Amino acid sequence: MEENYLAKWLNNELSEEEVAKFKATKEYTSYKKIVDATNSMEAPTFDMAKAKRDLYKRKEANETKVLTLNPYKKYLRIAAVIAVIVGISYFYNAPTNEIVNTQYAERAAVILPDDSEVQLNADSQISYQKKNWKENRNIDLKGEAFFKVAKGERFTVSTDMGMVTVLGTQFNVENREGIFEVSCYEGLVSVLYNQKETKLSAGQSLVVINGQLKTSELANGHQPSWLQDESTFKSIPLKFVLDEFQRQFNMEVETKDLDLEQLFSGSFSNTDKNLALQSISAPSGLKYKIEGEKVLFYAETP
Amino acid sequence: MCKTKKLKEENITNVCEEEVYASIFSSHSKTIFNYIYYKFGNEEKAYDAVQEAFIKLWENCSKVAPHKAKSFVYTVANNLYLNVIKAEKVRLKHREKAQNTEYESPEFLMEQQEFKEKLDKALQDLPENQRTTFLLNRIDGKKYAEIAEMEGVSVKAIEKRMHLALKSLREQIDGI
Numbered sequence: 001m002e003e004n005y006l007a008k009w010l011n012n013e014l015s016e017e018e019v020a021k022f023k024a025t026k027e028y029t030s031y032k033k034i035v036d037a038t039n040s041m042e043a044p045t046f047d048m049a050k051a052k053r054d055l056y057k058r059k060e061a062n063e064t065k066v067l068t069l070n071p072y073k074k075y076l077r078i079a080a081v082i083a084v085i086v087g088i089s090y091f092y093n094a095p096t097n098e099i100v101n102t103q104y105a106e107r108a109a110v111i112l113p114d115d116s117e118v119q120l121n122a123d124s125q126i127s128y129q130k131k132n133w134k135e136n137r138n139i140d141l142k143g144e145a146f147f148k149v150a151k152g153e154r155f156t157v158s159t160d161m162g163m164v165t166v167l168g169t170q171f172n173v174e175n176r177e178g179i180f181e182v183s184c185y186e187g188l189v190s191v192l193y194n195q196k197e198t199k200l201s202a203g204q205s206l207v208v209i210n211g212q213l214k215t216s217e218l219a220n221g222h223q224p225s226w227l228q229d230e231s232t233f234k235s236i237p238l239k240f241v242l243d244e245f246q247r248q249f250n251m252e253v254e255t256k257d258l259d260l261e262q263l264f265s266g267s268f269s270n271t272d273k274n275l276a277l278q279s280i281s282a283p284s285g286l287k288y289k290i291e292g293e294k295v296l297f298y299a300e301t302p
Numbered sequence: 303m304c305k306t307k308k309l310k311e312e313n314i315t316n317v318c319e320e321e322v323y324a325s326i327f328s329s330h331s332k333t334i335f336n337y338i339y340y341k342f343g344n345e346e347k348a349y350d351a352v353q354e355a356f357i358k359l360w361e362n363c364s365k366v367a368p369h370k371a372k373s374f375v376y377t378v379a380n381n382l383y384l385n386v387i388k389a390e391k392v393r394l395k396h397r398e399k400a401q402n403t404e405y406e407s408p409e410f411l412m413e414q415q416e417f418k419e420k421l422d423k424a425l426q427d428l429p430e431n432q433r434t435t436f437l438l439n440r441i442d443g444k445k446y447a448e449i450a451e452m453e454g455v456s457v458k459a460i461e462k463r464m465h466l467a468l469k470s471l472r473e474q475i476d477g478i
Contacts, residue, residue: 004458004461004462004464004465005465006464006465006468006469007446007460007461007462007463007464007465007468008461010439010464010468011446027472027476030472030475030476031468031472033417034421034468034471034472034475035440035468037417037418037421038421038436038437038440038441039440041437041440041441042441043335043336043339043340043437043441043442044339044345046331046332046335046336046348046349046352048328048331048332051331051335051349051352051353052324052327052328052331054353055327055352055353055356055357058353058357059357059360
């Protein structure tokens with residue numbers, strides 16, 4: 001007989017010939033009787049509905065426990081990763097790119113290794129090399145930032161539109177889609193745009209909009225207004241003003257039947273949304289409507 | 303569009319999803335109950351094993367892929383009493399399916415009753431793994447391959463257990 005033939009017989013895997021042979025044995029009747037008897041057996045009753053109720057009760061009780069434990073674990077994990085990164089960068093002092101960035105409605109202050117200060121406006125990013133910083137002061141900028149540069153070697157801010165170099169001074173650089181603006185608040189700033197160098201002294205600013213370069217006097221004081229939570233514009237097309245509003249309040253801006261090229265002079269608050277909306281709409285003769293996270297600007301019908 | 307589609311798939315395959323979890327419960331809770339009961343002959347412990355296995359599944363729902371959930375719950379249930387009740391005497395009592403006994407003679411019924419008692423005794427005396435395997439197949443109709451998966455052994459090993467189980471049952475009942 002085949003190995004484990006009883007298992008095969010129960011599973012109907014035996015050939016007819018083998019079955020016949022098995023049936024001929026004297027034990028067959030007993031086996032058959034046992035198997036027939038097991039066919040009528042049942043396991044004790046299992047109350048699935050009750051088991052489910054009990055389970056869900058425990059599940060709910062457990063839920064809070066799980067919730068309080070998990071975030072802690074997550075932080076531990078993050079802490080471990082940070083520890084490893086710090087450890088590695090300490091021993092392996094390779095030139096690494098420091099990157100700082102901000103989202104919509106967010107600002108950041110960065111102190112550079114030589115104590116120069118950078119204030120990042122919303123939706124902006126700077127990157128620089130920490131190593132040999134004092135010999136090579138070079139920052140890549142996307143968006144807008146205010147710089148207070150400590151005296152020292154040449155300090156360069158590179159953007160994809162132009163380059164700004166200084167020795168030690170305070171200035172603001174804005175580099176957004178379609179607009180490049182540099183304002184000098186102290187000392188002397190050299191701006192390289194389109195292979196052309198422009199020197200700005202304190203109180204002057206330079207704006208490039210759609211390839212058009214213009215220099216003008218600065219309206220106010222020692223710092224860009226956004227550091228005092230205000231966005232200020234002087235003859236700037238409306239679309240850039242609305243873009244700035246979107247960045248400061250993280251609200252989607254939509255427009256309807258508007259001349260986006262019309263020039264806007266004025267300022268709006270970066271903290272009070274309703275005040276800002278009024279500051280933008282009133283001088284330009286616009287109306288606006290807020291719908292959740294969106295704001296719609298439209299022309300005032302005569 | 304691609305993104306939403308992917309999200310949907312994730313939803314379907316996540317054990318943390320109430321629907322997925324509930325369906326795993328309804329398809330496997332009864333078998334786990336029986337499985338542990340055949341092993342130890344204790345209904346209370348079998349009931350607790352079901353609870354324990356599914357609580358553990360919930361706690362680990364994000365880590366257990368749905369196709370692994372089945373073997374996960376069996377493993378938890380199995381491990382629960384790994385060191386606990388080996389020593390306890392197994393007391394199995396099976397229910398009988400309702401049978402039409404109208405035409406049977408009293409002698410026959412008595413003989414049948416006697417046989418059942420012998421069979422129960424013989425089942426209790428089987429080694430734990432043979433009894434569990436045998437009853438999962440006979441009562442729950444589990445295929446050898448399924449039992450092999452639950453027990454974490456090969457199909458061949460399950461065939462061996464089935465063979466030995468039936469063999470010793472007959473030897474006991476026939477009084478060899």
